[in-house]
Each structure stands twice: as C-alpha cells, then as structure tokens.
Amino acid sequence: MEKIRVGLGERAYEILIGSGVRNLAAAPDGVRRMVVTDSNVAAFCGEWLNTLAVADRFVFPAGEASKKIDTVVDICRRAAALNFDRSSRFLAVGGGVTGDMAGFAAAIFMRGIAFEQIPTTLLAMVDSSVGGKTGVDIPEGKNLIGAFHQPRRVLIDPDFLRTLPQKEIRCGLAEIVKTAVLFDEKLFAELERDPVSLLNPGADMSRYAAIIRRCCELKAEVVARDEREAGIRALLNYGHTFGHAVELLSGFSISHGEAVAIGMTAAAEVAVRRGRWNRADAERQKALLAALGLPCAVPQEFDNERIIKAMEHDKKNLAGKITLVLPRRFGEAEVMRGVPVPEIVAALEAVHA
Template sequence: MSRTIQVGGAAPYAVHLGPDALVRLGRHAAPGRRVLVVHQTGREDLAREAADVLAAAGAAPVLAPVPDAESAKTVPVLAGLWTLLGQQGFTRSDLVVGIGGGATTDLAGFAAASWLRGVEVVQLPTSLLGVVDAAVGGKTGINTAEGKNLVGAFHPPVEVLCDPGWTATQPRADYVSGLAEVIKCGFVADPTILDLVEHDPGAATDPRRDPGLALDLVARAVQVKADVVAADLTESSLREILNYGHTFAHAVEQVEGYTWRHGDAVAVGLVYVAELAHRAGLLDAALRDRHRQVLDAVGLPTAYRPGRWEELRTAMGRDKKTRGSTLRFVVLEGLARPGRLEGPSEEDLRAAYAAVAPG
C-alpha cells in the first residue's frame, strides 16, 4: 500500500508513503553529489541503508548521528553539523537528508536552510509525529532556554519519504503520542479522522493491527497540512490553524524542560484551548467534551498538574502567535471551523487551567 500527497505552493513537492521510500531516495543522488545523512540515535541501520542507496547511485554520503528527541535541537548540535558541512566541502548543489523523528527532521531542515543560505533537504521521518507534522510544511528550527522553535526558518524539503513500516516499529507510547497531531487535524479540518479513531481506538493506536487504517489516518493528516501550507507557507494567517492546542502545549514543554513527549503536551493543549473557547462563548459543551473523549479513548493525557500556572502563563507570553502583550489562540467555533481568540481575560485563562489541572 502506498499513497502520495502533493504539497503545492511556490516550491511544490511530494510526500510519499510507501515501502519503496528508500528506492525513491536514490533519485536524489548524482555522481559526486555530497549528501549529509543526519540521523537520530537508534536509526543507524536505516541510515546505513540510505547511505548504501545513495552511494550506489554515485553520491558521496556522510553519516551524521545526532542525539534522540529534543536534545538534538540545540545550538551545539547544530554547530557540529555546520562544522561537518564545512569540513566536507558541501556546496549549494549538495544535499541534506534527515532520518528520524520530528526533532531530527527539524534539525536537519534548519541545517540545510542555514548552510550557504540554503541547500536542498529530503526528509525521511520515522515516527508518526514526524510524518504528519514536523517533516511536512518546511518549518525548521531549534530550541533555546527561552522557548521551543524560537530560532528557525521556513525551508520546504524537495521530497518527504516515509515507509509505514518505520512508524509501525515505534514504541507504542511514542506512536500514541503522535496521534495527538492526527486528532488535531480532525478537529480543525477533517472530522472523518475523529470518526475513524472513535470507531476503533484500539486499531488506531496499533498500526500493525490495521495497516490500512494507519495509512488512511496518516494520509488524511498529511493532506490537511499540505492544503494549509500550500496556501500559507510562512504562517501569516491560515497556517496558524495547525497550531491548534500548541500555545499551551509549548508552554508545558518548556516548563517541563522538554521531558514531555510533544504529542502528550499537544493533547493537554487541545483540552485547554477547548475549555478556553467554551468559556469565551465560542464552543459548545458537547464539542468541548469530545476533545477529552477522543483523546482519552486512545490513551493520551488530558490533564496537567496544578501549581504551575505562573510559569505557564509566562511561557505562553513568548508564543509565536503573541502580538505585543496580547495572547492569541487558535480556537474552534465549531467542528472544522477554526478561528482566533485574541486577548482572552486573565480570569478565563486561569479558569481553563484549573479545568485541566484540578488540585
């Protein structure tokens, strides 16, 4: 089973989901072309397979292992890639390949965007979160002590390649975490995603049990993102809807020192913003409650610990959607009807927190 989704815009590219992902990677090789293969810890075998495919087509691959998860998205790790690119003499005609989860593809993409002001990048996401979110859309970046993804660039890949077998071998907790981004797409644009998950939550959380369902959920989520980024690459307006639940989620990640899985934080963020929209009179109680229900059904967290409001409020003030001192949230005004809430009252902000962090 394979599926290919086209991402339009000024720099169109394909997202290909299928067992022939590595074969397609070989199309980006050329005699003498240098290729930096950035790969996360634990994906050494796949990185070597990719390097063999590239070398067979005449390219000169260079393996660049990086730490797993968010620990890869730091200035020292990025600087190490710059050093390697310089030592190996990479030019603008060369290529970067990212292999791993969302953090690795974010890092590889930013290394490509910043080297010589931009070289091509092909992303090979190996996690559910990576393929439905981080690797698609061209947003790249690293974290700082002040917040997540505050340093980065928009740099679309020339192709995204994912073998569903890679995501199927993820630890269950990581796969389920990635479902938060899939479910987010269901709320903002494609309610069929919610129907599929609710019909059989067990199958939705186990890609080996129903590969067809897994492929359909991934393809639908990718299609949602592809449609949005084709119309708004640089997040000037429409693309903000993809940040549904992320203002609170990024604050949680920062307060927790990036020890939380991104999808787990997004799940709690979805519940928080649904509570906030309900209190602002924008969202009815039934749809607010559906957030908790579908997330609970797949085993995602829907609550956070009390006593951290002041830290979270400060972190939300640094969110990319904030304008001056005014907080801005992507909210729902109905199913698949995203909107924006600007400057909610401090009372509503705190009350929504109390709803997700009872204590």
C-alpha cells in the first residue's frame, strides 16, 4: 500500500493506494456513516458494499444528470432522518459524479461534516477525488454551484477498474496524459512505452497503481500549493477551454475525456504557432492520444464561430477574455489570458478533421 499526504495544515489528509485498500473502509470506527453511490456501482460492487458497517446507503441513478442540487437535498434529508450529527460521515463510493455530489452534501449538511472518497473510476482516482472541489450542475452550466471541502481521506483501490467500461478508462487516460504533459515527462514516456495495454487495466494492475500514484502525488502537490486555484492549480485546465466547448456543442455525445483530448491538441497547436512549444513534442502528444484511442481532431460539422462563442462563455475566463493553458515543454506550462480570437481560429483550422 502506498501513502501520499496532501499537505493542507489542519485539513491535511492521506491518499492510500493499493489492491484491497477498499477494505480499510470496512472497519467500524464508532462513527456513523452513510454510503453515497450510484446505481451502477451499487450493482457492480454490491457484495463489497454489503460488508460495510454503515447506517444506510443512498443510491442515485448513474449519470451526470443526477449531479444536481435536488439529489444533494435528498442526501441531506436522508442523513437528517438517520439523526446524523456533526460527527457523522459520508462515504463517496463511485466516480466523479458521486464524489462531487457527496462531497458537496458533506460541505453543507449541518454546515459541514466529514466525508471520505473511495473512487471507482479512473478519472476519479487520478483527478476528482483529490483536491476538495465539490459541487453540482445547474441548467446554466456545469459545476456552477459548489464549495471547497477536503475529504478526510481517499482510499484508491485499482481493482475497481476491472469492471469499468473502456470508454470510461479512456476518459481517465485523457486526464492522465494532461497531468504528464503539464508536470512530468517521465510519466509521459512511461505512458508512451505501451499505451495500448493501458486500455485493459486488468493486464497489469501494478503498472496502473504506479501511474495512479504518480498522478495523485502531482495533484496533491498542486493542491497543497494552491488549494483555491489562485495560481498553479489553474494549469489543470489544460485542454479544458476548447474541451468544454466541444463537449457542449456535441450535446455531450463527445465524452469529457474525448473533448479534453481534442482540446489539448488544439491548445498545443496554439502554443506551437506562438513559438512557445516545439512541433515535435506536440506531435508526440498527439500520437499518444491517438494510440489510446482518443480523438485529436475537431469534428468537421463544428464551425469555428460556434466554438469561439462557447469558449467565450467558459467560467474560467475573466471579463470574457479567452484563457488558455499552453505547454512550453513537457513538465512546464503557462496560463495565457486574452488569447486573440484569430489565433484560436487559425489553430482550429489546423486541427479540423
């Protein structure tokens, strides 16, 4: 078992990674707890969930559509009906949707109770379960309601990946490539070594555990340095300004991970055209994404004007100026505010299908 500490003073916590780590949640510790999970995870992991000594299990229908305030209210009402108090705890068992929502419920129930993250998707293991961003969607936009609320601990058991559909594995891999480009060329090279086998986690779980550990280490460091995204944490939005636009315009038929892959390719193109990143490295990024079965081209039917409009609405922009994260070399990137629209159009032209 590997241990990583997220150094946040009195809010510090540990990330425990390893096969079987999920069983640390089984030990009754005198604290009243409620599992929050979705319908798929309840089915796939039902047997294990039954072993947990908890007061109750809150199961919601799987999918982003459930990530809304009504579900959070239902979680809080269930906790109230169970007479939960400020020493009680939520266990988020699932993907990013579960973690974001259970975390937000924990942030606001009785003005804040503890919660633990037990991620079951690759994306949640390498990204969303660490860092304390919690929240829900509203029709006006994703994650527009939320709070920073750090978990009490994170238990990452890579064995959960055995049942995860390949489409979801790919989504997580897109974020892993993002992390590698931003912070760690060695990790990037490790992914390049045999990308195809990464699509099947069961083939080499120990390799997977090592990759997850490295991503958590890097994210923990970023979060410890910049919990509230005043600086370096903003780099994690690499590929996401283009990505969110593509996701939105596709009516969410293009998944988040696929959209981020397209977004990183477009952002890389901007960086290369500005003379900030070299073409050869951008091509390496593209080749790795392609080997992982991720798309790298903006679909033909999306016209540039609509993409730009959607990008101008991105919530990470300030005063409507488009903000992009641009790589400088593997392991180094910068946040660029007010990237001129013609530059973005030129890059989009170059990466259109």
